[in-house]
Amino acid sequence: MEPRTPPVDQSSLRSRLAGPAILIALLGVFLLVSHFLAGDYIQRIVIIIGINVILVVSLNLSNGFTGVFSLGHVGFMAIGAYAASLLTLPVSLKAVNLPDLPGWLGAVALPFLPATLIAGLLAALVAFLVGSSLMRLKGAYISVATLGFLVIVQVILVNWDQVTRGARTFAGVPPHSTVWNVWIWASLTIFVVWRIGRSAFGRDMRSARDNEIAALSLGVSVLRSRLLAFCMSAFLTGVAGSLWAHFISSFSPKSFSFTQAFSIITMLVIGGLGSVSGSVIGVVLITVLSELLRNAERGFELGALHIPPIYGASQILMAVLFVLVIVFRPAGLMGGREINVREILRRIARARPGKGAA
Amino acid sequence: MSALELLLQQLINAVSIGSLYALMAIGLAMVFGILRLINFAHGDLIMVGSYVALLLMTLGLPFFAAAAAGVAASTLAGLAMERIAYRPLRGAHEISMLLTSFSVTIFLENLAIILFRPTSRAFPAPAFLRSVIHMGQLRLASLDLIAIAIAAVLLLALTLFVRRTNIGIAMRAASQDLLAARLMGINVNRVIATAFAIGSLMAGVVGLLWSARVGKIDPLMGFNPVLKAFVASVIGGLGSLPGAVIGAYVLGGLEILLQGLLPSALTPYRDAFVFAILIALLLFRPNGILGSSEKEKI
Numbered sequence: 175m176e177p178r179t180p181p182v183d184q185s186s187l188r189s190r191l192a193g194p195a196i197l198i199a200l201l202g203v204f205l206l207v208s209h210f211l212a213g214d215y216i217q218r219i220v221i222i223i224g225i226n227v228i229l230v231v232s233l234n235l236s237n238g239f240t241g242v243f244s245l246g247h248v249g250f251m252a253i254g255a256y257a258a259s260l261l262t263l264p265v266s267l268k269a270v271n272l273p274d275l276p277g278w279l280g281a282v283a284l285p286f287l288p289a290t291l292i293a294g295l296l297a298a299l300v301a302f303l304v305g306s307s308l309m310r311l312k313g314a315y316i317s318v319a320t321l322g323f324l325v326i327v328q329v330i331l332v333n334w335d336q337v338t339r340g341a342r343t344f345a346g347v348p349p350h351s352t353v354w355n356v357w358i359w360a361s362l363t364i365f366v367v368w369r370i371g372r373s374a375f376g377r378d379m380r381s382a383r384d385n386e387i388a389a390l391s392l393g394v395s396v397l398r399s400r401l402l403a404f405c406m407s408a409f410l411t412g413v414a415g416s417l418w419a420h421f422i423s424s425f426s427p428k429s430f431s432f433t434q435a436f437s438i439i440t441m442l443v444i445g446g447l448g449s450v451s452g453s454v455i456g457v458v459l460i461t462v463l464s465e466l467l468r469n470a471e472r473g474f475e476l477g478a479l480h481i482p483p484i485y486g487a488s489q490i491l492m493a494v495l496f497v498l499v500i501v502f503r504p505a506g507l508m509g510g511r512e513i514n515v516r517e518i519l520r521r522i523a524r525a526r527p528g529k530g531a532a
Numbered sequence: 533m534s535a536l537e538l539l540l541q542q543l544i545n546a547v548s549i550g551s552l553y554a555l556m557a558i559g560l561a562m563v564f565g566i567l568r569l570i571n572f573a574h575g576d577l578i579m580v581g582s583y584v585a586l587l588l589m590t591l592g593l594p595f596f597a598a599a600a601a602g603v604a605a606s607t608l609a610g611l612a613m614e615r616i617a618y619r620p621l622r623g624a625h626e627i628s629m630l631l632t633s634f635s636v637t638i639f640l641e642n643l644a645i646i647l648f649r650p651t652s653r654a655f656p657a658p659a660f661l662r663s664v665i666h667m668g669q670l671r672l673a674s675l676d677l678i679a680i681a682i683a684a685v686l687l688l689a690l691t692l693f694v695r696r697t698n699i700g701i702a703m704r705a706a707s708q709d710l711l712a713a714r715l716m717g718i719n720v721n722r723v724i725a726t727a728f729a730i731g732s733l734m735a736g737v738v739g740l741l742w743s744a745r746v747g748k749i750d751p752l753m754g755f756n757p758v759l760k761a762f763v764a765s766v767i768g769g770l771g772s773l774p775g776a777v778i779g780a781y782v783l784g785g786l787e788i789l790l791q792g793l794l795p796s797a798l799t800p801y802r803d804a805f806v807f808a809i810l811i812a813l814l815l816f817r818p819n820g821i822l823g824s825s826e827k828e829k830i
Contacts, residue, residue, distance in 0.1 A: 314568075329804040493638040
């Protein structure tokens with residue numbers, strides 16, 4: 175007789191921890207390999223993937239779980255990037271590049287972690303202020319209004335000369351981001367969003383997404399759950415902005431463009447709204463793919479054939495790919511489901527003794 | 533300049549920019565009314581028409597021929613967009629359609645970057661579009677007057693079209709209830725294609741006026757106009773044609789008002805104020821000025 179899966183009380187602590195332990199071990203090996211064995215180029219991609227994971231998984235918290243489809247999250251990323259960089263920029267550099275900073279800001283130089291936390295909190299605060307009104311809107315109206323928020327952020331960045339250097343490049347941010355701190359934040363994001371998704375609070379969010387009126391009638395505070403998700407997601411996005419700023423070192427308001435917003439949304443939708451593992455898969459897939467395409471569009475030799483550089487071709491291919499996914503697989507690759515490590519382990523465990531006996 | 537003249541001058545400015553927004557917003561509103569699709573790529577039709585007109589002018593075609601070809605190109609591009617990108621998505625979720633329209637935008641803009649280089653090009657408007665008539669202290673740019681006149685003619689023609697012609701009436705039926713319209717034997721695909729054609733034609737006209745106004749064109753030139761048209765149609769109530777027109781003129785007035793009233797240190801922030809006001813308005817009238825305030829049915 176095929177033994178059924180053991181009831182909960184028999185499932186030992188060991189098997190419950192096996193999944194996370196294996197994930198952490200895999201991540202550790204992955205980081206060690208990319209830290210010690212991989213070249214600069216691969217390391218950069220590993221860092222970019224980590225930052226994108228934070229951006230996309232946290233966007234999933236708002237767009238995927240609560241259905242509040244924000245197009246303005248890049249605005250929070252910009253807030254995080256500028257705020258953290260203003261805090262970590264060496265005082266001597268501030269005196270040269272930003273002579274008109276308010277005194278206290280000009281004299282302060284914080285370590286990376288507190289600056290990142292403050293940047294995230296600032297993004298969350300802005301999200302709270304903007305969100306307490308925006309979250310009352312519906313569907314496409316929220317999307318357009320959040321896009322409006324992104325425009326507001328950009329207008330302010332371009333014009334607030336004495337703090338942001340206006341449209342000019344904001345340069346000299348210390349390159350603090352490493353494979354390690356980026357991926358610690360990324361793992362934390364994955365863990366937190368995953369736990370929220372499985373908590374009662376996460377069920378509130380989903381119920382409000384799937385049927386607002388039914389959720390309201392069951393006593394779910396739709397507005398509160400949306401707003402909380404929006405703020406938490408803004409916090410993590412602000413953190414990602416800080417990590418990105420300390421990775422890229424110099425940026426300008428143009429870096430936080432609509433194109434950037436779109437590429438993050440592409441990863442989210444291709445991975446599958448509402449699925450954390452889907453988000454991670456979407457990020458890895460699209461980041462690697464667009465990196466390959468970006469290299470290809472610089473032109474290459476194919477045998478005797480010389481392909482000239484076509485800048486913009488990679489964007490076109492991504493757009494076509496995106497439409498194909500929306501038409502043929504509208505729920506994304508994972509379709510809102512998760513990869514269940516324990517289930518996979520159980521299957522492996524079940525398969526192995528079978529093989530041994532045969 | 534007397535106060536009255538100043539008022540008149542600013543009014544003309546507001547109506548002229550509002551007319552451009554109105555012609556853009558109509559296209560968005562018509563499509564949204566029927567399909568619930570926010571067609572972000574509508575702005576890129578401006579770009580398509582302007583580039584085609586510019587290329588033909590540099591080939592030596594007279595302005596009017598080139599302009600007509602530009603408008604035709606916008607219309608065809610709009611029809612192609614509907615057929616290729618949006619028709620496979622009939623009945624899809626609002627957000628899926630919005631995201632598809634973003635893809636279309638990215639596609640068209642990058643195609644334009646590849647074909648025409650990312651840098652901007654001068655758009656040589658003919659003399660009659662650049663002349664200025666002085667009436668006392670008033671400064672009347674011919675472009676403003678022409679924009680107002682063209683918008684008036686096109687809006688009147690559109691009103692007659694949706695009220696008097698069969699396909700226009702079918703279009704209104706489809707925007708009230710797509711399924712019921714289909715059950716009544718209305719060829720929905722034809723209605724939708726017509727809506728796209730009309731909206732795209734107007735976008736083509738706006739493109740020429742806009743390019744003449746700015747004096748140069750670039751592959752990303754559609755972003756700002758379409759964003760403003762969005763705001764206009766949201767102010768008026770997404771999907772309502774009169775609402776879109778009213779919203780466009782309100783937006784034009786608002787912009788000119790802010791330009792005049794904001795202290796000069798704050799004028800660069802004008803667009804931030806416009807969007808902040810939009811968000812505030814949505815809180816009090818979540819469906820815009822003319823949008824239906826009907827409660828969702830349980």
